[in-house]
Amino acid sequence: MTSTTPAAPGPRTLRMALIGYSFMGSIHAQAWTTAPRFFELDVEPVLAAVCGRDKEGAQRFANKFGIGRVETDWRTLVEDPDIDAVDICVPGNLHAEIAIAALQAGKHVLCEKPLANTLAEAEKMVLAAEEAKANGALAMVGFSYRRTPALAYARELVRDGRLGTIRHIRASYLQDWIVDEEFPLVWRLEKDQAGSGALGDIGAHILDLAQYVTGHRIAGISALTQTFVKTRPLPGSSSGLKAQGDAAAGRGAVTVDDAAVIIGRTAEGALATFEATRFAAGRKNAIRLEVNGSLGSVAFDFEDLNELWFHDHTEPAESSGFRRILVTEPQHPYAGAWWPAGHGLGYDHAFVHQAADFARCIAEGEQPEPSFEDGLQIQRLLDAAENSAANNAQWQAVSAGA
Structure with missing residues (x-):
């Protein structure tokens, strides 16, 4: 007879409910499917259900991703004891209600950025997260x-002191998807659903990246915003209609900003500049970040997302300059889980890393980052920017919170 050793138990299952199935829902679903295939996780995320208002659309999505359950009311999933975690990928006006209910029901929560549409909503979400954490439920905001890898490596260089004292931060996020004045009035252009326009949608990302890479906190800002196109065709109306901005003529008012420009100062004394716009013709998703310090600089451009440019100012002037680092070595953040060095990653991989980190933190009982508190700090910046822009770029001090 031969004796057999019982197989070691596999990772426990983390049953995920995805709320929303549009653009963000799709890339989150792909991430949850991929993460356990490339990362060793002590919990295995499984997409157990998807929720969307259009049942037929949600069912098509479920079929595509192999999700066995479809719901049209998110409350059904939040209240289900078989669901372990909720991933919120719907417009900002729904974030607070869903996240708070899920946390109170003992679910782990991943919520897309920005955390909420208003500062008051974000504060309530943080309180709910603090209470839930005491009972073992964890919350994270999705600044993917x-x-x-290149930005995570830039952070390591800063932490290791390679840049010395940080003096300048400059960041921009440029898109062009609404340059056409006849582009329809989608939800992202309506304040009651989106909260703000370019400021909150893409400006939030560069505000977060600036603080993440440098470790600085922005302590005050001055901002200007602009809405270039005041009215747009209502969805389903004829794009050829020319009107005075009334719904009867097939157009509706744009109630968010199209672009935002911000200057700021960090609590540590660095100066910062930010630009976020959806009107940079020819720029599809151009994210740029440069940090200058007393000992060197780093520069990143998302259009070359596997590259980081680094300047070591301690080298002799005659031979120094920016040099290109291909951030694909196994020693680089996240890169070792993927392909051989030199085989680059894409936009979607950051979401896979996010899913893997979230699952790992749940398994270890550790607070995932960025936390809801981190999301609240960005919400304070967005609120200050809106207040500043409404008051002719008046300087706004920004609290670091409790």
Whole structure:
């Protein structure tokens, strides 16, 4: 007879409910599917259900990703004891209600950025997260670009002192998807659903990246915003209609900003500049970040997302300059889980890293980052920027919170 050793138990299952199935829902679903295939996780995330208002659309999505359950009311999933975690990928006006209910029901929560549409909502979400954490439920906000390997490596260089004292931060996020004045009035252009326009949608990302990479906190800002196109065709209306901005003529008012420009100062004394716009013709998703310090600089451009440019100012002037680092070595953040060096990653990989980190923190009982408190700090910056812009770029001090 031969004796057999019982197989070691596999990782426990983390049953995920995805709320929303549009653009963000799709890339989150892909991430949850991929993460356990490339990362060793002590919990295995499984997409157990998807929720969307259009049942037929949600069912098609479920079929595509192999999800066995479809719901049209998120409350059904939040209240289900078989669901372990909720991933919120819907417009900002729904974030607070869903996240708070899920946390109170003992679910782990991943919520897309920005955390909420208003500062008051974000504060309530943080309180709910604090109470839930005491009972073992963890919450995270989805600033996915943090997990681009080149940006994570830039943070390591700063932490290791390679840049010395940080003096300048400059960041921009440029898109062009609404340059056409006849582009329809989608939800992202309506304040009651989106909260703000370019400021909150893409400006939030570069505000977060600036603080993440440098470790600085922005302590005050001055901002200007602009809405270039005041009215747009209502969805389903004829794009050829020319009107005076009334719904009867097939157009509706744009109630968010199209672009934002911000200057700021960090609590540590660095100066910062930010630009976020959806009107940079020819720029599809151009994210740029440069940090200058007393000993060197780093520069990143998302259009070359596997590269980081680094300047070591301690080298002799005659031979120094920016040099290109291909951030694909196994020693680089996240890169070792993927392909051989030189085989680059893409936009979607940051979401896979986010899913893997979230699952790992749940398994270890550790607070995932960025936390809801981190999301609240960005919400304070967005609120200050809106207040500043409404008051002719008046300087706004920004509290670091409790």
